[in-house]
Amino acid sequence: MPAKTGGSHALAGFSTLVVGSLLSKYLWAVVPSLGEASLLAVGLLRRVTGASLPVTEQFAGSLVVMVGLSFLWGVFFHLGRRA
Known part of the structure; x- marks a missing residue:
């Protein structure tokens, strides 16, 4: 069981990094x-929080899209496990 959830979380992290970066550029224009x-x-x-995050358009857009994608991934993952 932990191997499945660990693999799913690793795949979610990698895919949100790649897709979030690409999608944020498109969403910013549209x-x-x-x-x-x-x-x-x-x-x-x-x-x-006092965190030293860069406040640039590219970083902010990517961060928000990645958080949204990760949230959706988690919701669908947990709903899928309950079915």
């Missing part, structure tokens, strides 16, 4: 408000 919301989210995260 939906500029999502990009602006990403910048606001990273700015808020920096203020709340």
Whole structure:
């Protein structure tokens, strides 16, 4: 059982890194408000936690898309395990 969940999490991490980077560039061009919301989210995260994250369009967009993809992956993974 741990091998299945570990493999799934590793695949999720790798695929969100690759797909998130590519998809964020496309989403930033198509939906500029999502990009602006990403910048606001990273700015808020920096203020709340004190983390030294770069506040650039590319990083913020990639981060928000990757978090969203990881969340969806986790939801579908756990729903699939319950079925």
